[in-house]
Amino acid sequence: MSLRLCRWLAALAVLSITSAQAATPAPFDLKGPTLEVTVSRDKTTLPIAQVPHLAEGDKLWIKADFPASQSEHYLLVLNFLRGPTNPPPKDWFFKCETWKKACAEKGMTVTVPEGAQQALIFLAPEDGGDFKTLVNAVRGRPGAFVRSTQDLNQATLDRSRLERYLASIRDLNAANPAVLKDTTPLLARSLGIKVDEKCLDRLPQLQAPCLMQGQETLILNDGHSMSIVEALTTGPASDLVMAASSTPQANYGYYSPYLSSLLDLGRLFDSFRVANYQYIPALATALKNKLTLTLNTPPSFQNPKSVLVAALPAVEQALPPPLHAVSPKDIYCARKDSLVLPVEGAPLVFATEYAHNTVLRVAGKNGEVIELPATADATQGGFLIDTSSLGTASLADRFRGSLHGYWGFDKFDGPGFQLVNTHSQAWAPASQDDGSLIVGRANTIHLQTGSVACIDRIMVKDPTGKELRVDWSPVKANEVEINLPLQQAQPGALTLFVSQFGSSEPHPVELRAYPEAGRFESFTMHEGESHGVLKGSRLADVASLSVKSVEFVPAAAISNPESDQLRMEVKPPETTDASNTPAPSLQQGDTAKAKVTLHDGRSYNVNVAVAAPRPRVELVGKSVQIASGGNSSNIQLASENQLPQDAQLIFSVRAKSPAIFSREANIEVASSDEALSTTLSFANRTLTLADSKVAVATFDPTKAFGFSAFGPLKYRVVNKGVAGDWQPLVTLVRLPVLKDLECPADPAQSCKLTGANLFLVDSVASNAEFKEPVAVPVGFPGRALPVPRPSKSGLYLKLRDDPSVVNLAALVVDEPPPPAPADATPAPVPTQEPVTASTPPAPISNP
Numbered sequence: 001m002s003l004r005l006c007r008w009l010a011a012l013a014v015l016s017i018t019s020a021q022a023a024t025p026a027p028f029d030l031k032g033p034t035l036e037v038t039v040s041r042d043k044t045t046l047p048i049a050q051v052p053h054l055a056e057g058d059k060l061w062i063k064a065d066f067p068a069s070q071s072e073h074y075l076l077v078l079n080f081l082r083g084p085t086n087p088p089p090k091d092w093f094f095k096c097e098t099w100k101k102a103c104a105e106k107g108m109t110v111t112v113p114e115g116a117q118q119a120l121i122f123l124a125p126e127d128g129g130d131f132k133t134l135v136n137a138v139r140g141r142p143g144a145f146v147r148s149t150q151d152l153n154q155a156t157l158d159r160s161r162l163e164r165y166l167a168s169i170r171d172l173n174a175a176n177p178a179v180l181k182d183t184t185p186l187l188a189r190s191l192g193i194k195v196d197e198k199c200l201d202r203l204p205q206l207q208a209p210c211l212m213q214g215q216e217t218l219i220l221n222d223g224h225s226m227s228i229v230e231a232l233t234t235g236p237a238s239d240l241v242m243a244a245s246s247t248p249q250a251n252y253g254y255y256s257p258y259l260s261s262l263l264d265l266g267r268l269f270d271s272f273r274v275a276n277y278q279y280i281p282a283l284a285t286a287l288k289n290k291l292t293l294t295l296n297t298p299p300s301f302q303n304p305k306s307v308l309v310a311a312l313p314a315v316e317q318a319l320p321p322p323l324h325a326v327s328p329k330d331i332y333c334a335r336k337d338s339l340v341l342p343v344e345g346a347p348l349v350f351a352t353e354y355a356h357n358t359v360l361r362v363a364g365k366n367g368e369v370i371e372l373p374a375t376a377d378a379t380q381g382g383f384l385i386d387t388s389s390l391g392t393a394s395l396a397d398r399f400r401g402s403l404h405g406y407w408g409f410d411k412f413d414g415p416g417f418q419l420v421n422t423h424s425q426a427w428a429p430a431s432q433d434d435g436s437l438i439v440g441r442a443n444t445i446h447l448q449t450g451s452v453a454c455i456d457r458i459m460v461k462d463p464t465g466k467e468l469r470v471d472w473s474p475v476k477a478n479e480v481e482i483n484l485p486l487q488q489a490q491p492g493a494l495t496l497f498v499s500q501f502g503s504s505e506p507h508p509v510e511l512r513a514y515p516e517a518g519r520f521e522s523f524t525m526h527e528g529e530s531h532g533v534l535k536g537s538r539l540a541d542v543a544s545l546s547v548k549s550v551e552f553v554p555a556a557a558i559s560n561p562e563s564d565q566l567r568m569e570v571k572p573p574e575t576t577d578a579s580n581t582p583a584p585s586l587q588q589g590d591t592a593k594a595k596v597t598l599h600d601g602r603s604y605n606v607n608v609a610v611a612a613p614r615p616r617v618e619l620v621g622k623s624v625q626i627a628s629g630g631n632s633s634n635i636q637l638a639s640e641n642q643l644p645q646d647a648q649l650i651f652s653v654r655a656k657s658p659a660i661f662s663r664e665a666n667i668e669v670a671s672s673d674e675a676l677s678t679t680l681s682f683a684n685r686t687l688t689l690a691d692s693k694v695a696v697a698t699f700d701p702t703k704a705f706g707f708s709a710f711g712p713l714k715y716r717v718v719n720k721g722v723a724g725d726w727q728p729l730v731t732l733v734r735l736p737v738l739k740d741l742e743c744p745a746d747p748a749q750s751c752k753l754t755g756a757n758l759f760l761v762d763s764v765a766s767n768a769e770f771k772e773p774v775a776v777p778v779g780f781p782g783r784a785l786p787v788p789r790p791s792k793s794g795l796y797l798k799l800r801d802d803p804s805v806v807n808l809a810a811l812v813v814d815e816p817p818p819p820a821p822a823d824a825t826p827a828p829v830p831t832q833e834p835v836t837a838s839t840p841p842a843p844i845s846n847p
Contacts, residue, residue, distance in 0.1 A: 028159070028283050032293035032308060033074070033123060034065040035284075036107065041409045047289035049353040052228065052408045054315045056114050062121070063107025064098040065290075072301055073099040073126035077134055078108070080116035080315070084143030092116070093135050099126070112315055118149040119312035121284075123293075124277070125305045133277060134307065148281070152311035156283050157225040161191045161351040163285070166212055168379055173208035180207045186381030189326075192220045192347040222347050227319055278304040284311065286353070320412035321346035321355060323403065326382070331477050333454035334362070334390060334401070334419040335502035341374075341403070341417050342382035350378040355412070358405030360385050362419065365394045374403060395421040398451075422502040425450045427509045430479070437513040439491050443484040444593065444605045447496070447509065452480040454500040460484060462513070463492035470496075489513055520606040523547070523568070523594045527587050527613040530570040531555065534596070534606070539566040547594040547608055550584045586610045613657045615665070615719035619727070620694060622651035633735035634755075635797070636808040642799075643730040645707065649699045651729070652690065658719070660692040665719045667697050669704070669729060672712045678704035679718075701732050710734050710801040733801040736760040741811040743789055750786045751813070753795070758785050762800040766791050770798070770806050 037048035040059040054060075064076050076096040081088050096108040112119070120138075124130045138145050168187050172180055181200045184207075188195040199210035278300065282293040291310070299306035326342035333339070341360070349355045359371040360383070370393055374383040383403060399421070403414030430446040437443050452474045460468045471483040482496070494513050497506035518538035523545060525532030532552065534545060545552040545568050552568035570584070586592060592608040622640065625648040633644070643649050655661050667687060670677035680686040680697045688696045701709060710733060714726040736757040743751035753764070759780040765773040766788040774788055778800075787795060795809040 028155075028294040028296040030295040030298060032282055032295045032299075034293070035076075035121070035291040035310075036063045036065055036289050037061065037291050037312075038289050044409060046409065047286075047353075048291055048312075049286035049288050050356050050406075050408060051313055052348070052352070052354040053313050053318050054112055054116075054119060055317075055409075056112050056116065056315065058112045060110045060112065060119075060312075061107055062096070062110070064096070064103075064123070066098060066104075070099075073097070075122075075124045075126055075130050076103070076108070077122040077124060077131065078110050079120045079122065079134075079138055079145075080113055081118040081120065081138075081142060081146050081149065082115050083117055084146040087139040087142045088116075090135060090139070093131070093138075095131050097126075116315045118146055118314055120145060120149055121310045121312060123308040123310075125301055125307075127276065127305065130277075137277070137279075148309060149311040149314070152281055152283065152309070153228070153314065154225070155281075156285070156311070157228065157348060157352075158219045158222075159283055160285070161193065161222070161347050162219055164351045164378060165191050165193045169208050169211050172379065177204035177207060180204060180211070183379050184211060186342075187378050189344055190347065190350045190376075190378035190381050192222045194220050224319065224322055224346050225348055228314065276303055276305060277307050279307045279309050282308045282310040288353070318407055318410040320407045320410065321349050321414075323349060323414045325415040325417060328415070329418075329477075331418045331420055331451055331453045333422070333501055334387060334395065334399075335422045335454055335500075336387060337501070339385040339387050340377070340380045340382050341385060343403075343415060344381075350376050354407055356406050358383065358403060358414075360401045360417075361404050362395070362399060362401040365396055368393075371404075372401075374405070397421055397423045420451045420453050422454045422500045424507075427496075427498055427507055429509070429511065437484065437486065437494065437511060438519075438604065439486050439489045439513045441487055441519060443486050443513075445482050445484065445511070446475065446479050447482055447498070448479045450478060452476075452478060454502070455480060456499045456501050458482060458499070459497050459506075461495045461497070462486070462489040463494070464490055486513055518542075518598065518604075520596050520604055522609055523596075523606050524609045524611060525584070525586065526611050529614070530584065532568055534566045534568050535564055536566075536606075537564060539563060541598045542566060542596055543599045544571070544597045545594050545606075546597070547592055548584055548586065588612045614722055615655075615717045615724040616657045617653040617655055617667075617695075617717045617724070617727075619729075620652040620654050622649060622730070624649055632737060634738040634810045635735055635799075636810050637733075637805075638807045639731075639802075639805045641730050642733050642802055642805060642807075643701065643713070645701055645710070645732060645734045647701075649701070649730060650696065651699070652694055652696045653717070655693050655695075655717075661689060661695050662719060665695075665717060667695075667715055667717055668723070669699055669713055669715045670726075671705070671709065671732075672714065676705045676709055705732075707734075731802040731805075733799050734760050735799070738809055738811055741787070741790070741795060741809065741813050743813050747789060749789075751789050751795075753785045753787045753809075753811075754783055755785075756783060758782060760800050761785070762798040762803040764788065764795065764797045765806075766795065768793060768796055768806060768808075770796060773798075776800075 038045050038061045039048060039051045039054065040046075040061070041055060041057070060078065062076065062078060064074065066074070076098050078094045078096075079088065080092040082092075092113055094108060094110045096103040098104055122134055124134055127133075165187060169180070169184070172183055181204070184195055184200060187193070195211060196213075199207050202210060280295060280297045280299065282295055284291045284293055293308060293310055295308070297306070299308065322345045323343045324345045326344050330342075332341060343349075346355075355376060358374040358376065360374045362370050362372065364370055370389065372389060373386040375386075376382075377384045397420065399419055400416050401419050402416040405412060405414065427447055427449045430448055437445065455472070455474070458470050458472045458480075460470055462468065466489075468485055468489075470485065472480050475481045484494075486494075491513050494511040496509040496511060498509060499506040518536060518541050520534065520536035520542075522536075523532055523534050534542065542554060551571045553571045555567040555569045586608065588610050590608065590610045592610075594606045594608045596604045596606050598604075624637075624640070624643055626644070627646045627648075637644070653667070655665075663682060666679050666681035668677055668679055678699075680699060682688070686698050688698075690696055701713075712731050713729045715729045716726045717724045734757070736755055736759075738753065738755040740754045741751055742754075743749075758776065759778070761776045761780075763770075763773040763775045764785075764787045765771065772788070774786075776785065790796075790809075790813060793808075795811065796806050797809055798804075798806060
């Protein structure tokens with residue numbers, strides 16, 4: 001193999017790898033020529049921007065808008081297709097020589113032929129055989145060009161949504177970046193755009209750049225535009241939409257096939273290349289009667305010359321926009337100056353001019369039909385209704401309105417909405433709020449009436465006549481929540497004034513404020529816990545607290561009535577099954593309201609603050625490291641939950657909340673009564689990270705607690721000063737030292753166990769089931785202990801520090817030689833009380 005061939009193959013391999021990694025096609029950012037296009041049907045003529053579909057018999061007028069300085073001559077060709085397997089006849093190709101006066105000034109008018117399904121526009125550089133070559137290319141591969149119309153239409157429709165989204169973000173950011181957080185979700189819902197919600201948590205100045213990242217994957221699947229594209233073809237080519245939307249780039253159907261369509265366009269048009277011509281796609285952006293072509297490849301005027309290809313709307317039946325109300329049950333005020341009716345389901349209504357002459361149609365009392373201009377506004381998430389013409393209209397108190405308009409040449413009917421007119425109605429506080437107004441703090445009440453949709457503003461006058469503006473928000477169709485700033489108000493009568501749109505006089509509502517009987521500042525709890533802390537004054541008067549249907553009661557009698565904190569716990573169920581105790585469904589950041597009820601029956605509202613979950617870990621594993629010198633106690637501990645006092649415990653924990661350990665985290669180990677405690681931390685080298693989620697702790701009980709510590713130990717994690725719940729760890733046990741076990745030859749006699757610190761033994765038995773145990777007296781001072789004769793498996797005992805576990809004494813029975821003949825003198829019987837299960841043995845003195 002020659003050196004030149006080797007180099008060529010190496011270069012080819014590098015090129016293949018580079019091509020495989022380039023998953024994103026070149027962007028369509030080159031501005032191309034502009035065409036003027038109108039469509040006439042019957043006696044109506046529409047600009048191309050308002051035409052989503054063509055129909056047989058439509059008259060198309062097309063004119064190329066080239067500058068006077070245009071030096072390269074372009075041949076304008078309009079071609080109709082009739083499916084992937086049926087080549088179009090030659091008389092379905094219409095040409096216009098744009099460099100000649102007739103075409104340059106008048107363009108060309110073409111009637112959509114019967115049987116046509118798709119339409120393509122070609123702009124080809126002038127060449128002797130340009131028209132014939134183009135006709136033969138299309139007739140030779142009709143399916144490929146049908147598929148190109150599908151890709152071009154899908155990409156154009158999706159790109160229109162993306163461009164409208166990006167332009168709106170830029171405009172909003174330039175005008176007032178602070179509104180992006182509230183406006184972007186409405187914009188995304190209207191246009192079917194996926195928004196990274198983390199962007200909205202950034203500073204306002206940084207939100208816009210973040211919201212415009214990853215443009216190719218912002219567009220979500222839109223069933224309406226997909227339906228339009230799917231109708232373009234039949235047979236195998238109709239599978240393109242599903243194939244495109246199932247690519248990894250398109251998130252397997254969740255995102256639109258925009259990116260995949262661009263990839264297919266590049267591969268498809270590359271296959272059209274011949275010696276004289278190469279075909280490059282152009283996306284046609286419609287604005288009124290202008291079609292602006294956008295390219296992703298610079299055109300070439302040398303062989304192979306570039307032929308620009310753009311798609312016109314498909315020839316098919318109209319598919320009206322599937323608009324529906326966001327909240328069909330909501331009620332809207334017809335007297336608002338800027339009435340917005342939220343709709344969704346048809347992003348093309350907001351991204352294109354296909355929907356036009358849209359109105360909200362309502363009926364007056366006398367049957368008069370009133371049409372109010374409606375404008376689709378993606379930034380407000382619906383249609384903006386001009387209600388100025390309702391100033392003198394006679395309307396019912398409640399009525400319905402519906403959207404109507406044109407989708408291209410065809411009428412369409414949109415969703416209906418419930419509307420109310422401003423009218424006189426009674427206003428009254430909810431019964432649970434009566435008598436709950438307390439001066440000296442902010443108060444929240446609920447005002448009820450027939451409908452709150454037309455409220456314009458609410459203000460209050462205190463007994464001194466001082467006017468206070470209040471914050472309010474509707475919570476139901478007939479109820480509004482009002483926050484009254486009564487921190488500086490005086491006790492006595494209060495008057496609320498409720499103003500409505502279209503009404504000149506506010507409606508007064510009489511209330512009364514009482515002197516402060518108790519102040520309740522806040523109720524704070526951690527996410528996932530069933531208790532919290534109520535802060536305020538005179539907390540001894542509190543009987544209960546309820547939040548989201550869960551009732552809390554004081555944890556215990558208040559020892560200090562002047563305390564400013566009260567622990568509240570979820571009221572246990574009436575059944576004895578504690579597992580049925582309800583858990584509040586509150587998460588960090590929730591801003592709920594709690595109702596505090598006093599013993600005298602009065603109730604007050606208090607803000608609920610839900611803090612982050614307290615740190616939590618789970619035990620992964622643990623091991624006991626015996627001190628050097630081995631197990632001198634001769635006791636085999638039967639449970640891994642027992643920790644000898646002179647041993648080390650090494651245990652590992654996995655972070656659960658938060659998910660990783662911070663450098664400020666440490667672990668506290670304490671006795672059950674917390675009289676003894678120690679801290680294991682990274683600083684004192686008793687805590688080591690195995691990885692970001694698992695930490696290994698080393699605990700030395702003797703160094704931490706001394707020699708008199710014993711009993712259950714617990715641990716908890718502490719992170720940044722916030723402590724988690726205690727969890728059981730091990731039981732610390734002090735071990736007696738067992739030295740010898742001597743048993744006489746007579747099986748009826750008990751054995752003798754010798755050792756040190758035998759007072760640490762709770763009881764002894766001869767079997768693992770611990771039947772008929774022998775209890776050791778508390779504080780037993782002896783060094784020898786009478787014990788039952790062990791079974792074949794050994795002698796068993798329980799430790800005083802953990803009597804719940806049966807352990808094995810690792811001693812070999814020292815039996816005396818067989819007894820002497822019958823004339824031998826028997827051994828004296830020890831003078832001690834018989835050993836029974838209920839009577840502890842008397843101590844045996846050391847031999």
